[in-house]
Amino acid sequence: MNELENTATAASHHLYPLISDLGLILMTAGVAILLFKKIKQPLVLGYLIAGFLAGPYFTLFPSVKDVQNVEVWAEIGVIILLFSLGLEFSFKKLMKVGGTASITAMVQIFSMVFLGYWCGQLMGWSSMDSIFLGVILSISSTTIILRAFDELGVKGQKFAGIVFGALIVEDIVAILMMVLLSTIAVSQQFSGMELFESVLKLLFFLILWFVGGIFFIPTLLKKAKNLLSDETLLIVSLALCLMMVILATMAGFSPALGAFIMGSIIAETTKAERIEHLVKPVKDLFGAVFFVSVGMLINPSTLAEYAVPVIVITLLTVFGKTLSSTVGTLISGQPLKQSVQTGMSLAQIGEFSFIIATLGMTLGVTSNFLYPIVVAVSAISTFTTPFMIKLSIPVANMLERRLPKKWTKAIDSYSSSSQTIKATSNWVLFLRSSIIQIIIYSVIIIAIILLSSRVVLPLVNGFQWANVAVAVLTLLFISPFLWALSFRKVAPTAYEELKKERKFLGPIKIVNIIRILFTLFFIGLLLNSFFSNFIAFTALVIFAVAYMVFPKRLQTLYDRIENRFMQNLNDRENTEASKSKRELSPWDAHMTTFEISAESNIVGKPLHQLELREKIGINIAAIKRGNITINVPNRNEQIYPNDILYIIGTDRQVEKFKTYLQQSFVAVPENNAETVLKNFELKNEDFIGKTIRESQLREKTDGLVVGIEREGRRMMNPESHVVLEKDDIIWIVGDKKKMNSITLNAS
Template sequence: MIALNAAAETSHHLEPLISDLGLILMTAGIAVLLFKKMKQPLVLGYLIAGFLAGNHFDFFPSVTDMKSVEVWAEIGVIFLLFSLGLEFSFKKLMKVGGTSSITAITQILFMVVIGYFIGQWMGWGKMDSIFLGATLSISSTTIIIRAFDELGVKGKKFVGIVFGALIVEDIVAILMMVLLATVAVSDQVSGAALLQSVLKLVFFLIIWFLGGIFIIPTILKKAKHLLTDEMLLIISLALCLMMVMFAANVGFSPALGAFIMGSIIAETTQAEKIEHLIQPVKDLFGAVFFVSVGMLINPETLVTYALPVAIITLVTIFGKAFSSATGALLSGQPLRQSVQTGMSLAQIGEFSFIIATLGMSLKVTSDFLYPIIVAVSAITTFTTPFLIKYSDPFSQYLEEKLPKKWVKNINRYSLNAQAIKSVSTWQKVLNTYIIQIVLNTIIIAAIILLSSKFVAPLVADTRFGNTLAALITLVIIAPFLWALSLRRVAVEEVELLWEERKYRGALLMMILIRMSLGLFFIGFLLNIFFSPLVAFVALIIAIVAYQIFPKKLNEQYHKIENHFLKNFNDRENKKIDRRYANLMPWDGHMSIFEIGKESNLAGKTLQELRIREQLGINIAYIRRGEVTIPIPTKTERLFPGDEICVIGTDAQVTEFTKYLNQNETETAKSVEESQIVLRQLEVADEEFIQKSIGQFRTKTNGMVVGIERNGNRILNPESHLVLEQNDIIWVVGDKKRMNELMKKA
């Protein structure tokens, strides 16, 4: 009886949860189908589905328990940010050029300020105005990528600037969420509180990132042979939620923890697989999140605030287009690319919803702000494809209508700015010293703080406990203390500067600062466990020990550093590992066929056979007895007994086999070790940048059978296609020549 009552009670609590989730997914599914049919962004469909399933629309069934929906939505934000982190990667941020950084920061600062003043002008409260500026400053990665795909503009120059700006905006949005939470809690804009929050965020970001890269890829590699897809998915979600808990415990948003863990996993060799496995989870909870956003749309509120919606929409479109274009111009881009960049970034999206959600959860923003932001996002989602499409004609129109003197000055400034690329020797030394000091200082401080919090209380009442705890901590931080205070960095540059007398004082000062920091941390640690007098004596002993064992400390530090760098670069190294060149994005591989004695193909030229045009197959070489003809031209003929090595996908090779069998040709053989090889190269050598594929073939005698650019993959590219920096190409050619090209790449 008790069991039946318990079951009935459970069913009573479960029923609204299940029915509400079913309603959300049903409306979302219908919306997805309709908007896919209409070729509109799915996010917009989710918003409308939420509006229909919400309590403000009476013609459809409505959810009964909004609290459970809010829980689903919070989980949706976590997985949405985790997925964004998987696509983000700190390495991408490091590779973002000055152009994208200046563009993004100019746009963000302008929109935060203009948004705040627009809110104040409309009579809104201070917090509403601050959150308005923040939501208007972040563009939508999802909407922009979809628009680029639909318009087929991914190969254009301005697209790289836009993607770089979006990366910078993502990290700034995370920082902004922390700062907004600080402002909301203190209810005032305190410079000291903001600085403390920024320093705290930087401290934890670096610790989490360094620790995560050092540990997580190692675990995944060690357990690789044990991990099934199911286990990898579970472990990934567990790591995500673990970091969510860490972030919440130190006072940050759970979404921040999810984003950080995603960016850590993005550096592992399993990143693509995890991203693929996590996609259904992200889609499910992401749909719930966007539908829950739509549920908060109140038609009465939108009618009441129709004028603010119109004003904010216009400010968003024109303000973001103007500020982004200005930022691109300031960074040295030509007028055309700057205008295209600005008009591409003129919308708001997922991060704006998350920031607006933060304001609601902290109860510092008014009820009208959220639906207004959703409405502005919906409108700018529609306008974005048109703005991108007409950005090129509009830039040409501007070039014609602006005063010739202005256009000439802009072009001159662009040429001069792009010519200033060199970094002085002093800047290199200064950057290296700063990185060395900051990273090692944070690592040492984190280890000491952990020791004082968890180790010191355990040994407080034991006789030699303090000595043992201090010794263990010193041993752990010893390599980092040595690197902070004594390790030589940028050796060649420092020697060059030392020859110039004016730099010697600055160099000596930096060395003194590093050694002083090392002494400070040793003293700080010893003071935790001992009295000042004992700490001073121990300090002298520790300094002597560090002087006696520099070689050992050097070896230990380099071992730690090399392990970190190996984990950090594993994904990239695997991506360009030439041994796996047969694992092309389109599953291309090499197969060998023999032309039979009675084959109908014998005696015909490759131009007459049109094999590539008909079947998409490339011929890597023809072997005729002892003679090998690499990368045969279209005038080359096939003869009985020839062995031909072809490249194609599984499906293409299957079709080619049928084609050859119809012409009485021998079946395929496995590829032997040959002097003609298929290699994957990254275009980095200036000799090939901005050269056509035809020119590349002339210079290298290598045939380009595939190219990947900005995530877009092309099989059998045309010979007139121009190569750009960071393109990944698949080339067939002489083994020795390909190896030489690999060294340059």
């Protein structure tokens, strides 16, 4: 009994600081949020100040008792932050980032890494401190820029698109640099070969995790969709995140990388937005703890001691990033004004800088003064960011006036020529596709061989014929990819065009031979992993012959695998496109009201005489006459003074009708309580194969079929003899209650 009481007492003493520290952190963070929202400043700054107030260097308020516990919470915060960032990232976004954003980001990153390292060396810092400073200064803050763009209302401008693209590139480069910094920190030397190996290792695992994740995870989520409540989906998504964190750690990478990768994989699924919404409260909680923990490390005495470095690094950040980003954007072929706007928007550091600085402290390779300096520079540059964005246009105008005319003309000429669309040659397209195919299939094949030889084989090593069984199974698994590597056509259109030109026949044969040699090499690698050289060579010949005999079966199997992968990869985009077709009115059609004056030229005329549908393309959904509403009026209905017409049409058609009326009116979009415009996806067998007249949709809905969308083609105002087909999207205007009572979506 005494032992139990002692255990309970010890547990309570251990638990108390954890709860009290977390409570103190959240209370100070809550006050900071309210205050900084009131004064319209970034919340990150509020968290930093809250951390300083709760930290050990500010004694007027209660301080955190157990810093180690807070550090654990902060590490979890980094993982959740990177997972959320991955959910917003998506590798497909990176592939769609244009050359402008990529060039801008790379010029800025290389420039700031060099300037940061050079600045650290001039101030007498160690090499590791200088390297980390350069990397820290090279990454801009997505959070701060998004907030500033929202407040200034510039998100729709062209330069904002360049900035967002540059931020995507910076995020993935930051992940890469974290891996390289970890390698440098462990080896304590700058071996080019080790860095090259680290890059290859990172690329290998990135391709493997992404391809494997896209193939399995969307399928898992779709199969279990009926079981995934909000609670279950949140737990499953966080479990997947932590699983990838474990895999990344086992592979020798940082936990943050694993979280980011899993987030980017889930970003390609149809559940991405829902998961992002569910994870947001968790991210906000742990993100607040992380930023507060950063603020706890602010030491006023250290900042006073290093006031000069803080000022120097701040000036270097603001002006160095502005100049390097502007130059990078100019090099990419953008005009001077947009280049200056882009450069002045990227002039700050933020959340990734904290994560990289935390990495240096965790590895024990950076000095204690670097972290508070980074926090101070981030705080100052956060305040300057909105002002820099506001001043970008005046600065650009001033440069256009002050720069020599030769310079401005040269910039305009270069920009015009750079933005000319250049067609990619068939040979470049074929060669690039072949290289990508070789890399991806090589990664998959090597991964399966390593998994079999190092994991599966040791598990069954004691059984007779274990080597043969595992080797055969492994070959079966990799055979579709071996076939694709050696025989699958890449860029078929470009390939057929190249075959017509004799000068490309030789290079094409060389590329195809290289692919076959890679295939033979991997078969030999597999067999050599399980057998002696002689047996491996003999088996290689046998397998090569068998491999040539069954190409169609291998092709069929590979096509199934590829189709599943491409379906999962494009599922989110296809779903969103389909959803937009159902939720948005086609042809930009919408319902608008017109009040007809007594002087109008259409007063007293019946609808069939006006021919509004034939001449202008609009449909009259209803006529409101005093307290009476005539839904879908017939062709003999006349127009009277002060009638309110409910018109369905596009913006262009509405403008034509406005001109036709030759009168002033107020057009107001309205959702009539009785008459509505609604769409249905036709699934009901009772309507499929019938004409619009035979379906009696007009009678059943007291309405009118105003449009049909079929396989991407749109039919406006279809005739009554048009036959309805399965999966047609039918747009009907009619009585709301009657339309709700019919079922077109299911039988």
